[in-house]
Amino acid sequence: MAYPKQFRYTKEHEWVDAKGDLATIGITDYAQHELGDVVFVELPKPGAKIEAGKSFGTVESVKAVSEIYAPAAGEVLEANTALHDTPEKINTDPHGAAWLIKVRLANPADVANLMDAAAYEAYVAEKAKETSA
Amino acid sequence: MRYLPKSPAERQEMLGAIGAKSIEELFSSIPERFRLRNALNIPGPFSEAEVIQYFKERAAENSNGYTSFLGAGVYNHLRSVVTDAIIQRGEFLTSYTPYQAEITQGTLQAIFEFQTLMCQLTGQEVANASMYDGSTATTEAVLMAERLTGRRRVLVARSVHPEYRDVLKTYAKNSGLHVEEIAFTASGTVDAKALLAAQKDDVAAVVVQSPNFFGVIESHAALAGATHASGAMYVVAVAEGVSLGLIRPPAEADIVAMEGQSFGLPPSYGGPFAGVIASRDKFVRQMPGRLTGQTTDSEGQRGFVLTLATREQHIRREKATSNICTNQALCALAATVHLTLLGKEGLREMAEQNLSKAQFALSELLKIPGVKRVFDGPFFNEFVVELPRSVKLVNNQLLRDKIIGPLALGTAYPELTKRALVCVTETISRAEIERFAGALKQALEQPV
Numbered sequence: 001m002a003y004p005k006q007f008r009y010t011k012e013h014e015w016v017d018a019k020g021d022l023a024t025i026g027i028t029d030y031a032q033h034e035l036g037d038v039v040f041v042e043l044p045k046p047g048a049k050i051e052a053g054k055s056f057g058t059v060e061s062v063k064a065v066s067e068i069y070a071p072a073a074g075e076v077l078e079a080n081t082a083l084h085d086t087p088e089k090i091n092t093d094p095h096g097a098a099w100l101i102k103v104r105l106a107n108p109a110d111v112a113n114l115m116d117a118a119a120y121e122a123y124v125a126e127k128a129k130e131t132s133a
Numbered sequence: 134m135r136y137l138p139k140s141p142a143e144r145q146e147m148l149g150a151i152g153a154k155s156i157e158e159l160f161s162s163i164p165e166r167f168r169l170r171n172a173l174n175i176p177g178p179f180s181e182a183e184v185i186q187y188f189k190e191r192a193a194e195n196s197n198g199y200t201s202f203l204g205a206g207v208y209n210h211l212r213s214v215v216t217d218a219i220i221q222r223g224e225f226l227t228s229y230t231p232y233q234a235e236i237t238q239g240t241l242q243a244i245f246e247f248q249t250l251m252c253q254l255t256g257q258e259v260a261n262a263s264m265y266d267g268s269t270a271t272t273e274a275v276l277m278a279e280r281l282t283g284r285r286r287v288l289v290a291r292s293v294h295p296e297y298r299d300v301l302k303t304y305a306k307n308s309g310l311h312v313e314e315i316a317f318t319a320s321g322t323v324d325a326k327a328l329l330a331a332q333k334d335d336v337a338a339v340v341v342q343s344p345n346f347f348g349v350i351e352s353h354a355a356l357a358g359a360t361h362a363s364g365a366m367y368v369v370a371v372a373e374g375v376s377l378g379l380i381r382p383p384a385e386a387d388i389v390a391m392e393g394q395s396f397g398l399p400p401s402y403g404g405p406f407a408g409v410i411a412s413r414d415k416f417v418r419q420m421p422g423r424l425t426g427q428t429t430d431s432e433g434q435r436g437f438v439l440t441l442a443t444r445e446q447h448i449r450r451e452k453a454t455s456n457i458c459t460n461q462a463l464c465a466l467a468a469t470v471h472l473t474l475l476g477k478e479g480l481r482e483m484a485e486q487n488l489s490k491a492q493f494a495l496s497e498l499l500k501i502p503g504v505k506r507v508f509d510g511p512f513f514n515e516f517v518v519e520l521p522r523s524v525k526l527v528n529n530q531l532l533r534d535k536i537i538g539p540l541a542l543g544t545a546y547p548e549l550t551k552r553a554l555v556c557v558t559e560t561i562s563r564a565e566i567e568r569f570a571g572a573l574k575q576a577l578e579q580p581v
Binding site for chain 1 (some may be wrong): 418444445448449452
């Protein structure tokens with residue numbers, strides 16, 4: 001699956017799609033693939049504050065529960081509650097319908113420090129090499 | 134895997150593989166002030182013959198031939214030899230976690246049956262077999278409520294078992310959990326007014342025990358209603374499971390923490406116990422411990438597996454929902470066999486006998502001059518009486534008559550000196566109750 005050019009990416013495999021101070025956050029195709037079949041997702045409520053690098057929720061697959069880390073600080077405007085009933089969408093459409101939260105960024109400039117699509121692709125290619133080695 | 138001690142050469146080989154020169158270097162990340170530099174203050178080593186001798190001596194200390202009126206969280210009930218015969222079968226005689234479903238169907242099915250029985254008794258939807266005892270189950274229930282509500286204040290009735298409260302306070306001490314205790318009334322029940330006054334929107338859980346430590350039955354409906362209105366979880370602790378043979382299950386509770394010792398586990402040497410935690414299906418992901426689930430195998434047959442284990446300590450380490458749970462399979466099996474032998478009618482009959490005998494004992498004790506009933510709330514198999522003198526002195530007298538007397542409440546409740554918590558189970562005959570009343574009367578008549 002291609003990594004959208006307009007997104008920025010974290011080393012913990014979250015993506016962020018920022019437009020001004022509004023941003024949508026999700027987990028990457030690489031992350032969903034590593035997790036396996038997702039069965040449950042825990043997301044913050046609107047109004048909750050998220051902090052860069054701190055966990056704001058969890059994704060549970062059949063084999064593990066993983067933290068989701070905030071790519072940048074901000075306030076949650078909306079959580080994708082449709083995922084409570086259809087968590088498997090995280091496996092099929094991680095960069096689209098299975099977005100996790102929409103936030104108002106505290107400092108929109110923070111996002112520019114994250115990896116772009118090319119850097120992230122190189123990063124996961126390296127990761128894949130490590131695991132196969 | 135061999136369970137043999139390692140030789141110095143093997144230790145060196147393992148250190149070499151890790152890349153450490155010595156054990157000292159291996160542990161160098163542990164700050165000096167936390168390191169133990171003295172030998173442990175324990176006796177031994179002993180030879181096999183010495184160990185056998187030691188345990189023979191301890192076994193001889195058992196109070197054979199005594200009649201006990203002591204309960205307070207540990208209850209002596211009738212048990213069938215069938216229970217021991219089944220749990221001692223080689224296939225079952227391990228508490229090891231049944232991770233491998235393909236070789237542990239029997240153990241998994243037994244745990245599944247246990248979970249089902251506990252749900253039926255507690256009026257809850259999901260239960261597991263992973264708690265050490267009632268005290269840790271109660272604490273785990275509070276921690277679960279903390280995770281579910283995101284709040285840090287806990288209201289605990291003072292009529293909850295003092296040791297359960299101690300365990301909770303130990304956990305709370307360094308975790309930022311704030312525990313407040315709620316007084317009891319002249320009836321021995323939790324002070325509902327005080328509880329209501331303390332209810333604010335920062336309360337994670339309200340913990341009430343029923344029958345409570347004084348043996349008095351609490352009425353959950355109103356307490357649960359007020360608790361839910363403030364958005365908190367209503368946690369019910371049950372120390373005497375046999376009471377559920379007669380009392381309506383605490384279905385109003387969000388979480389039930391129970392001690393399962395009454396179901397087929399003898400009160401020997403303080404354990405082992407079997408903790409139970411039961412809750413609502415919607416809270417299952419925040420439940421501590423492991424759950425056994427029913428599934429269908431590749432050939433379409435019914436089978437059992439550990440399920441929803443993704444938040445457990447072997448996967449989540451320090452982020453696990455609990456790091457103080459276990460696999461209580463053997464004790465849970467004993468409880469399952471015991472309850473299955475009793476059946477629904479048998480458990481009810483056992484509970485009725487407890488109630489009747491406790492009522493009879495109270496009426497006999499109240500005939501003794503100077504003995505008064507303390508709390509007037511309805512009770513199950515324990516009640517509190519006031520004696521005209523120290524309970525401990527009286528108990529020393531009773532021991533001479535081979536009677537283990539009631540619990541002196543003054544130790545845990547300074548305001549309740551000279552008050553005794555009397556327990557009467559189905560194991561005690563009418564004649565023994567009369568003998569107890571006679572011995573107590575005599576003890577109180579003796580000059581101090």
